[in-house]
Amino acid sequence: MQQKSDPYRIEAVDRALTLLTLLADRGTLSVTEAGRELDVAASTAHRLLSTLAHRGFAVQGDRRLYHPGPELLGLGRTAAAPPLPERVRPYLEHLYAEVGETVHLMVRDGAEVRFADGIEGTQPLRVGLRTGANMPAYCTSGGKAMLADLDDDAVDALHPGGLTPWPGEQIDSLPALHRELAAVRAHRFGLNHDESEPGVTAIGASLGVIDGEHAALTVALPTARFATVDATALADRLLRACRHARRALTGAGDDSPN
CATH class of the missing domain: 1.10.10.10 (Winged helix-like DNA-binding domain superfamily/Winged helix DNA-binding domain)
Structure with a gap:
């Protein structure tokens, strides 16, 4: 060629x-x-x-x-396409209706994630919205899920100087990150337990690449309440929402959030 x-x-x-x-x-x-x-x-x-x-x-x-x-x-863009948060919003809303906790759409930008959209839970004790915030991908649930889509060499290339220090980090080296990502691939979702910030536990699953953006959905709740919920059911709802959104937004399969 x-x-x-x-x-x-x-x-x-x-x-x-x-x-x-x-x-x-x-x-x-x-x-x-x-x-x-x-x-x-x-x-x-x-x-x-x-x-x-x-x-x-x-x-x-x-x-x-x-x-x-x-x-x-x-x-090559000649006309403005609907932004990704707008396209994902119906699936984010459906996930929120199912879990009753704070939910976010994350987008990966290199080794970081940006909270692109979210809906805050209504319970008295809840996790607030982080829309617009940036964090290292490796210490967030959705970030881990997206990094797990990559091979080890690509993950290393994103962190040429090692991992960016973060106050709540529990993963302190690239070998430790690779072990974590292997577990994420096995479970199909990432877990953040007091890593992005104290008192917050979240699970996240990758949407894959949509409109050229690597994205994920997450569910966040206070760590104190996480021990009382059915984590398996929570993960199942999250994975189902991601599956429906991915099928619809990539033009294949069922486009219903139900």
Whole structure:
């Protein structure tokens, strides 16, 4: 696919542009496919895709496939699409109606998460909204769920200097984070127990990549009440909400939040 006749061609730039073209044309791209198209080793293709992801031109989602990132999508955007919080809102509202606790939509930005939307619980003792706040992904439930979508090399690339210190951190190294993410993959949701802030416990599940944004839904409640709830039922409701939202917003499957 590469055009190698131009004497002024810079190989690394040409490869990156080739990958951007493939992402735009196909919608998804694996490391293996990238290596085959570029005629390079998989390790080289992985580094190129990781660099694009670091700059926001690609994002890695389910099954370790790369998708167009917000920067790439923005280059060709001619009309404003409804923002992700608006599209996810019906599923966030349905989750809130089912669990009766504070719920949030999170979006990953590199190694951090941003609380993009939320609905606050009405119980006397409840977790307040964090809409607009940013935190390290590794100490939040939704952040862990999204990091678990990535492979270990991609997680390491997001933390070149190690983990950003956080007051409530219980994970203090990349090896510890990898062990935590293995557990998240097994359970399909992340758990934050007094890690983002004292007295708050939350569970989060990934929505995958939607409109070029890596997103998750979370349920947060006071730690004191978490011990009294049916955590399995709570996780089931969260996973069901994510499944319905993902099917609807990626254009496949059931689009009903019920």
